[in-house]
Amino acid sequence: MNNLIRCFCGSAISFQDCCQKYNDGIQKAPTALALMKSRYSAYATHNVDYLWNTTHVSQRKYYSKEEILHWAKANQWQKLEIISATENTVEFKAYFLDENMLNQVHHEFSTFKQENGSWFYVNGKFE
């Protein structure tokens, strides 16, 4: 038994061995799926800078760090479920409790882009 928390993204290993090295900028997420998972963990840990830096530069005008931080903190991130993934897309469901402690599911089909060896979140379709 160890005292390390299992990673927020739902992998069987600890946050330290999983998404934290990406969130801390020690390593680059090697795939779009790894990036997506690490972004979920960044929401769970309120790592706004990581979310901002991994949003493709062409899309940043649609966001603000304040909005990202508010959305990250307003909700309690419960679970990530990956539905499917290709080289540059990920379909997932993020389960969370909202500000009123109601169960919510964010179901998104996200698109990613690799540039200069780094993966970026481009955009997503959701209901």
Ligand SMILES: [Zn+2]
């Ligand atoms: Zn992880």
